C-alpha cells in the first residue's frame with residue numbers, strides 16, 4: 001500500500017551521507033532509498049505530536065557544557081518559566097565539563113513546543129533531543 005512513488009533530488013553534506021551509509025550497512029538495509037524512507041518515517045513519528053492540540057508527555061534531553069558562559073543559568077531560568085509542565089528533571093554530570101539534563105514534560109502540546117523552542121534559543125547546547133508522545 002505504497003501509493004504513488006515520487007522521485008526527488010536531495011543534497012547532503014558528504015560526511016553525513018557517509019555516516020548514514022555506514023549505519024544502514026550495519027543494520028543490513030541494502031537500498032539507500034529504503035533507508036531514507038525509514039528515516040523520514042521515524043522523523044515524522046518523532047514529531048507528529050507537534051500537530052496535536054492534546055496533552056502530551058515525554059522527556060527532553062539536553063547535552064551541554066556547564067563551562068559555557070551563562071548556559072546553566074539560562075537553562076534554569078527557562079525551566080522555572082515552564083515549571084507548570086515540568087514534573088521533574090534529572091541532572092547527570094557526564095564529565096568534568098559536560099552535563100546531561102533529562103527534563104520530564106507533561107502538558108499541552110503547544111506549551112511543550114514553546115518550551116522546546118525557548119530551550120533551543122539558549123544556544124551553545126551540544127545536543128537537544130526529545131521523545132514526546134500523546135497521552136490518549
Ligand code: NI
Pocket residue numbers: 066091092093094098099100
Ligand atoms: Ni553537571
